[in-house]
Amino acid sequence: MTLFTIDKVRKTFKNGEVEEEILKGINLSLKEGEITALVGASGSGKSTLLTIAAGLQSATDGQVLFEDQNLTTMNTEQIRKLRASKFGFVFQFSHLVPFLTVEEQLLLMLDIAESPLKKHEQQSEVHRLLQLVGMAHRKAAYPAVLSGGEKQRVAIARAIIHQPKVLFADEPTASLDSQRSQEIMQLLSELTTTLNITTLMVTHDEEMLAYADRMIKISDGAVLSNTLY
């Protein structure tokens, strides 16, 4: 079942006088529960496409459809609400909030998503998620003292604690060595499968494709190939 559709999306950036078309009419759809990998050369517009899909920036033309909603016609507050409740994000560098403990990072996310859970329920939910990613023992630690892999585990926990429908990941393993990358991808694919989360992931790493259900290759601002494994 199609959960997410990107329809003829174009994006042009103005660099001074020069207008540059980075995305030249992209079509793709995400099937529920699948992990879709987005690959392509550096500068081909992968991150740009991901942020447009996630409603972090708007498309110059075309439509972004999620369930029965059209992101291109929504106002910023509506998109923010959607992002806060239905989307999760993992970035290349974990981008945790430096002044919050591991536990607080996740509580903040529940807070943003306006979770209906009571305080102690939130705390046990946080604990559950941290156990899932194997970080429960570092609950009280601040990001500065965590290793890259540990940070990324916390970032993953933060991205899914509010039970989003779609997870957007921009090179989630690029800052990690090969061993850690495998672990993180393993974790990510397990979690998204059990929680039935649809994932769009940008990656550079060939090895990571093993965890994807589908690979979309973009080149020169257009979809080059769409392969289902």
Next chain:
Amino acid sequence: MNLAWKEMKKNKVRFLILGSIIFLVSFLTFMISGLANGLSQDNAAFIKDLPQGQFYMAEDADGTFNLSRIDSDLQQEVIRKEKEAVAFSMQMGFLNDQDDKQQSVAFVTSTASTLFSTVYQGEVILDSSLQDKGIQVGDILTNNQYNGKFIVKGFVAQKKYSHAPVAYISEEAYEEMYRVKDKQLIYVPNSEPQNFKGLQAYSNKEFLNTIPSYNAEQLSLNMIIWFLVVISGLLFAIFFYMMNVQKIGLYGILKAIGVKTSKLFNMIWTQMVIITVVSLVLSISLSQLVNLVSPKEMPFSLTISTCVFSDWLYRSYVVRATD
């Protein structure tokens, strides 16, 4: 979740530095304001504490009251017309106490008025600062241009002129000491300027500004204060700006995961308000403490209202600078 507070708790040192800068600079501003105020009191409390009104001096004195001589006929005329009017003169000089120690004073003599102390021949009423120098009621003081003696009748608070305590003496004594019968000035309280032939009217403020030392002193101090306010405002704005520039990435992440923009602004403003309020409360209390414990000889006067005023100035400036 209170992000503003959480961040301040985690990054104590950073916020402490910012706070102490505001604290130090505002404390300095308050101290200099206090000093300026104190000096101006010390320099001209005698004039400053008079109610708003008009000062008249002879036109040909050209704004220098020391050179002013108001003809006694003219004086009579003004006093007849204005019941409250008082003619007076002042002149710097010395009083010798019983141990022959010289005290610099500003001699003041006036026609009868409730605004000035009334003294009879052979008496003197002094500013209370001389009490701290060991002079007491009943002491006998002398002046080398005056044949008689002055008996100290009493003390009055806060009567200073040109950094010297005021000594009220009788018209006769003044005339003997300075060999002039004419008064230098006529003061009419609570009145609008009027035209008297040969006299020039000055408001209280204008008159204060004719006193050269007062003018120069206040001008330079006020300039320092303004510079301090401007510099501290800029400093604070720059610091705060830099702090937030460092956090632009963080704000981006928070926005990406769905934090409301208004919540981010709240966070920034809460932090700024907390820091400024805490540092200003501290610096105001400390400057008030200085006000209390500073030695009496130190010209320092800082009322809460001065603080609150400069505080207001300071903050409206900072708010504008950071907007």
